[in-house]
Amino acid sequence: MQAETDGSVETAFVDQGYTGEKPAKAADANGIALEVVKAPEAKRCFVLLPRRWVVERSLAWATRCRRLVKDYERYATTLAGNYMIAFVYDMLSKLGRIVNNS
Known part of the structure; x- marks a missing residue:
């Protein structure tokens, strides 16, 4: 991603599938901060995630x-x-x- 954007990506908003050690290492290697967007705990209906x-x-x-x-x-x-x-x-x-x- 950094090669395509000339290193302009600073933060990547990801869903809960990207939690863990492997995505964190890949992001750190490219200088990207991962921000995991988590679903609310008591989800009973459709909730728009930020x-x-x-x-x-x-x-x-x-x-x-x-x-x-x-x-x-x-x-x-x-x-x-x-x-x-x-x-x-x-x-x-x-x-x-x-x-x-x-």
Whole structure:
């Protein structure tokens, strides 16, 4: 992950499946702090876990682009490029709304 992001990842939010010695060692070797998002103790219904909704919301925004609804791409780099284009388009449209409202 650090090679792809030029070492810009400082904290990784993970679920309870990443507790233990092996993920902690891998994170320490790459200089990443692991923050485990734990479910509440008395869970009786759906509970939105903190920080997980950010990723889900972002991926939902990206699927507004028709090309990203299904996985049509053969290569992962092509798919990553399509996601990059979708997020750039989304951020530019949000920036345009901010500029127009100010």
